[in-house]
Amino acid sequence: MGKAPKSPAVPPPAPPPPREDEAVADQAELERLRRRRGRASTLLASAPEGGAGTRALLGTEA
Numbered sequence: 461m462g463k464a465p466k467s468p469a470v471p472p473p474a475p476p477p478p479r480e481d482e483a484v485a486d487q488a489e490l491e492r493l494r495r496r497r498g499r500a501s502t503l504l505a506s507a508p509e510g511g512a513g514t515r516a517l518l519g520t521e522a
Contacts, residue, residue, distance in 0.1 A: 497519070
């Protein structure tokens with residue numbers, strides 16, 4: 461009898477997806493929100509925690 465047919469070579473595994481640093485992602489998200497919400501959010505978001513009025517103005521009331 462003849463030889464068995466050859467199977468194709470197994471391709472190398474795909475490279476892992478790039479890992480995104482969480483701090484960089486958080487900073488990018490904050491920057492996106494600041495641009496969306498305008499100048500007041502830029503000034504107020506850099507301030508300490510802020511009161512209820514600040515959170516209501518920025519739409520972050522939880």
